[in-house]
Amino acid sequence: MNITKLVRENIKSLKPYSSARDEFKEFTSEMVFLDANENPFDNGVNRYPDPQQITVKDTLSKLKGVSVPQILLGNGSDEVLDLIFRAFCEPKQDNIITLPPTYGMYKVLANINNIEEREVLLTENFEPSVEQILKVADTRSKILFLCSPNNPTGNSFSTNTVEELLTKFKGLVVIDEAYIDFSVEKSWLSKLDEFPNLIVAQTLSKAYGMAGIRLGICYASSEIIAILNKIKPPYNINELTQKKALKKLLNKNKVQHEIQKIIEQRTKLIEKLGSISFIEKIYPTDANFVLIKVDNAIKRYSQLIDKGIVIRNRTTQPLCENTLRLTVGTKSENKKLIEALKDI
Numbered sequence: 215m216n217i218t219k220l221v222r223e224n225i226k227s228l229k230p231y232s233s234a235r236d237e238f239k240e241f242t243s244e245m246v247f248l249d250a251n252e253n254p255f256d257n258g259v260n261r262y263p264d265p266q267q268i269t270v271k272d273t274l275s276k277l278k279g280v281s282v283p284q285i286l287l288g289n290g291s292d293e294v295l296d297l298i299f300r301a302f303c304e305p306k307q308d309n310i311i312t313l314p315p316t317y318g319m320y321k322v323l324a325n326i327n328n329i330e331e332r333e334v335l336l337t338e339n340f341e342p343s344v345e346q347i348l349k350v351a352d353t354r355s356k357i358l359f360l361c362s363p364n365n366p367t368g369n370s371f372s373t374n375t376v377e378e379l380l381t382k383f384k385g386l387v388v389i390d391e392a393y394i395d396f397s398v399e400k401s402w403l404s405k406l407d408e409f410p411n412l413i414v415a416q417t418l419s420k421a422y423g424m425a426g427i428r429l430g431i432c433y434a435s436s437e438i439i440a441i442l443n444k445i446k447p448p449y450n451i452n453e454l455t456q457k458k459a460l461k462k463l464l465n466k467n468k469v470q471h472e473i474q475k476i477i478e479q480r481t482k483l484i485e486k487l488g489s490i491s492f493i494e495k496i497y498p499t500d501a502n503f504v505l506i507k508v509d510n511a512i513k514r515y516s517q518l519i520d521k522g523i524v525i526r527n528r529t530t531q532p533l534c535e536n537t538l539r540l541t542v543g544t545k546s547e548n549k550k551l552i553e554a555l556k557d558i
C-alpha cells in the first residue's frame with residue numbers, strides 16, 4: 215500500500231513550523247538559552263516543553279516494544295484523531311467509514327473537517343460486517359474507524375474480522391484501543407510492521423487514570439507518524455502533562471494493580487446486576503464499563519439521577535434501544551449503584 219498517495223496534496227508540500235527547540239537540540243543544562251523569548255526566571259514551567267516529548271516516548275517505546283519514530287503524542291486521543299483527519303482527508307471530497315453504535319467523536323471530527331461520514335451498522339452481535347464495509351467503501355474512503363473494545367457495547371472485535379479489514383480495506387484502518395488494558399485480547403500494536411495502513415490509538419484517560427492531563431497516543435508506521443508530525447502544533451503536550459505521564463508510566467505496578475481491581479469489581483458488578491428484575495440483558499464486556507438492556511432506559515436513567523447516580527443513557531444509539539452504560543467504579547460506588555437499582 216502506498217501511504218503517500220493517501221495524503222492530502224497541501225500536506226504533502228507543507229513546510230512545517232520550525233520552533234526554537236526544533237532548530238537547536240543539542241542542548242545541555244548549563245547553556246544559556248536566549249532563543250525563544252521565554253521569561254528567564256525559573257518556576258518549573260517558564261521554558262517551552264520538548265516538542266518531540268522524547269523522554270515520554272522513550273519510556274512508552276520500552277513499555278510497548280514500539281520504536282520512537284512510530285509514536286506520536288496528542289492532547290488526548292481527540293487531537294490524535296483530528297490530526298489523522300487533517301493529514302489524509304480532503305474536505306468535501308474524501309469520506310470515512312464508522313461502525314455504529316460506536317464512539318461519537320469520529321462523526322463529530324468528520325463533521326468539523328467537512329468530511330462525509332459513511333455508516334455501516336455493526337451486526338446483531340456487535341461485529342463489523344466486512345462485506346457491507348467493502349461495499350460502501352470507494353477510492354475516496356480514507357479511514358475506517360474500528361473501536362475495539364468498542365464503546366458503548368464493550369466487546370472486542372474478532373481477530374479474523376479485523377485482519378480481513380486490514381488486508382482488504384484500501385485506506386487507513388484506525389483501531390481505537392482506549393480500553394485495551396481491561397481486555398483479554400491482545401493489542402494490535404504487535405501487527406504494526408505487518409500492516410502498513412494500521413494506526414493504533416491509545417490513551418492515558420482510562421486504565422492509566424489520567425483523563426485530566428489529556429494524553430493520547432498514536433502508534434503507526436514511521437512514515438505515517440512523520441506525516442502527522444508535520445502538522446501537529448509544535449508544543450501540543452504541555453510540560454506538566456509530560457512530567458505527570460512519565461511518572462505514571464514508570465509506576466507500572468500501581469497501574470496494573472488498579473486495572474486488576476477494576477476488573478475484579480467488574481465481575482462482581484455483573485454478578486449483582488443479574489439479580490435486578492428490570493435488567494433484561496447484560497452484554498459481555500472487555501472494558502471498564504457494562505452495557506445493560508432495561509425495560510425503560512429513560513425512566514431508569516432519571517430514577518438513578520434522583521438517587522444521585524449518573525450513568526450514560528445509550529438508548530438513542532442504533533441497536534442500543536433501552537440500553538444504559540455503567541462505568542465500573544470503586545467497591546463503594548458500585549455498592550451504591552446496586553442499592554439504588556434495588557430500591558427502584
Ligand SMILES: *Cc1c(COP(=O)(O)O)cnc(C)c1O
Pocket residue numbers: 289290291292293317361365390392416417418419420425428429430
Ligand atoms: C474515552 C475514549 C477515548 C479517550 O479519549 P481522550 O481524548 O484520550 O480522553 C478514546 N476513544 C474512545 C472510544 C473512548 O471511549
